[in-house]
Amino acid sequence: MWQWLKRLYHRLGSPKWFYEITAKWIPWLAIISVVGCVTGLVLGLLYAPADYLQGNSFRIIYIHVPAAILAQSAFMMMAIAGAVYLIWKMKMAAWVAKVIAPIGAGFCLIALFTGAIWGKPTWGTWWVWDARLTSMLLLLFLYFGVMALQQAMDSEESGFKAAAILALVGLVNIPIIKYSVEWWNTLHQPATLKLTEKPSMHPDMLIPLLIMIVTTYVFFALLVILRTRNEILWHERKRSWVKDILEP
Amino acid sequence: MSLGLVGATIRRDLTLAARNPGEWLNPLMFFLMVAALFPLAVDPDPKFLSKIAGGVIWVAALLATLLSLDALYKADVEDGSLEQWLASGESLYAMSLGKALVHWCISGLPLTLMAPLLGLMLSLPADAYQALIFSLLVGTPVLSLLGAVGAALTAGVRSGGLLLSLLILPLYIPVLIFAASAVYHAGIGMDYKGQIGFLGALLALAACLTPFASAAALKLNLSR
Numbered sequence: 001m002w003q004w005l006k007r008l009y010h011r012l013g014s015p016k017w018f019y020e021i022t023a024k025w026i027p028w029l030a031i032i033s034v035v036g037c038v039t040g041l042v043l044g045l046l047y048a049p050a051d052y053l054q055g056n057s058f059r060i061i062y063i064h065v066p067a068a069i070l071a072q073s074a075f076m077m078m079a080i081a082g083a084v085y086l087i088w089k090m091k092m093a094a095w096v097a098k099v100i101a102p103i104g105a106g107f108c109l110i111a112l113f114t115g116a117i118w119g120k121p122t123w124g125t126w127w128v129w130d131a132r133l134t135s136m137l138l139l140l141f142l143y144f145g146v147m148a149l150q151q152a153m154d155s156e157e158s159g160f161k162a163a164a165i166l167a168l169v170g171l172v173n174i175p176i177i178k179y180s181v182e183w184w185n186t187l188h189q190p191a192t193l194k195l196t197e198k199p200s201m202h203p204d205m206l207i208p209l210l211i212m213i214v215t216t217y218v219f220f221a222l223l224v225i226l227r228t229r230n231e232i233l234w235h236e237r238k239r240s241w242v243k244d245i246l247e248p
Numbered sequence: 249m250s251l252g253l254v255g256a257t258i259r260r261d262l263t264l265a266a267r268n269p270g271e272w273l274n275p276l277m278f279f280l281m282v283a284a285l286f287p288l289a290v291d292p293d294p295k296f297l298s299k300i301a302g303g304v305i306w307v308a309a310l311l312a313t314l315l316s317l318d319a320l321y322k323a324d325v326e327d328g329s330l331e332q333w334l335a336s337g338e339s340l341y342a343m344s345l346g347k348a349l350v351h352w353c354i355s356g357l358p359l360t361l362m363a364p365l366l367g368l369m370l371s372l373p374a375d376a377y378q379a380l381i382f383s384l385l386v387g388t389p390v391l392s393l394l395g396a397v398g399a400a401l402t403a404g405v406r407s408g409g410l411l412l413s414l415l416i417l418p419l420y421i422p423v424l425i426f427a428a429s430a431v432y433h434a435g436i437g438m439d440y441k442g443q444i445g446f447l448g449a450l451l452a453l454a455a456c457l458t459p460f461a462s463a464a465a466l467k468l469n470l471s472r
Contacts, residue, residue: 086464138418138421141414141417141418142418144414145414145415145418148411148414148415149401149402149411149415152402152405152408152411153404153405154404154405158404158468158469161468162401162465162468165397165401165461165464165465165468166401166415168461169397169419169458169461170418170419172457173418173419173422176422176450176453177418177419177421177422180421180422180425180426180446181421181425183425184425184429
């Protein structure tokens with residue numbers, strides 16, 4: 001197992017191998033994304049029972065919750081990819097970290113936007129200075145900082161390194177920020193899904209949500225792979241295998 | 249590990265600051281002016297001011313700290329001192345810690361000493377002065393330590409000052425929350441030891457971890 005992981009890791013470091021293997025994955029990931037999204041949304045929007053307190057407006061969680069989960073775990077993945085780059089100088093990791101940043105920021109924006117739409121009928125206001133909202137906003141700022149720093153550097157390589165360091169500092173800070181704002185002010189309902197507890201949701205509501213979360217992860221993987229392939233083509237454009245692909 | 253070179257750097261930087269008073273006086277004046285804007289823009293009513301005074305002083309202190317951070321490593325990168333440091337084989341960890349300490353001495357400490365004056369201008373409740381001093385004393389070193397990471401990251405960037413603020417401000421939020429809440433709670437006669445304790449924990453964490461990030465970022469500036 002360990003040997004296999006090690007081999008996989010060494011292979012992942014090869015842009016050519018990554019480019020060729022992901023070409024086979026893309027159709028599958030795309031199909032799963034579309035099918036999962038349609039099933040999850042149809043089940044969630046049409047068949048799940050309305051919430052007894054929030055009525056139909058709760059249905060936005062089928063977009064909101066997956067986006068919020070992805071926004072947070074994308075930051076973690078970006079920081080880990082950055083650490084891999086700093087420690088083992090693996091170029092692929094730097095490119096992956098670079099392409100994750102805007103995608104993660106996008107999910108962050110989606111979560112904030114859908115949260116505002118949900119907040120208007122439920123809390124009666126688009127925005128409140130609630131802990132979850134604020135920490136999500138700060139996460140967005142951290143994403144912006146990472147992207148800005150990466151672009152500000154003269155050489156691309158030092159941009160990657162600087163962004164990786166900042167992402168790691170941000171990773172340590174995210175829990176601190178999260179708990180400090182939570183302690184400061186909270187209005188948001190506590191998380192509905194907890195790994196350690198039995199879900200408090202009805203299965204008819206829960207299953208579409210789980211489908212949407214898994215689908216969003218797959219969709220995220222698809223986006224990262226597509227963008228990483230572009231990075232590969234750009235950075236390896238002088239290599240003969242890329243020339244063979246682009247100018248057959 | 250010898251502290252000779254670190255001690256020498258601290259001494260040199262403090263001497264430099266003493267001979268260029270603008271370096272630490274300008275942020276102080278900025279601190280004063282920003283705090284003066286709030287009564288002008290919002291409401292000069294003492295009752296209202298006493299409610300927001302703690303927060304306003306802390307926001308002003310935070311902005312003043314950011315203003316002085318930009319210069320922290322710039323001169324060292326430009327004149328080659330940093331390269332000498334790396335070549336000397338001394339620990340960059342100790343050097344980053346020393347630099348943050350120097351920054352606190354010329355920004356956080358004067359801010360703390362001047363804060364009661366601002367409290368007076370903003371009619372801070374009498375009970376809150378102690379909390380204000382303590383929170384600044386424990387909180388501003390965290391600002392210096394975190395800010396030093398940003399300064400090290402942006403040292404080689406042209407017009408890095410604005411970028412520095414973008415990177416560092418989100419990381420300052422926890423300090424701001426606990427510090428402002430300590431001052432506010434002291435003002436309404438409540439206990440504020442918990443918040444100061446949290447600030448102390450943040451300081452311990454920042455003092456241990458941020459020099460690693462600073463050192464990595466400094467090396468990055470040299471590798472170009």
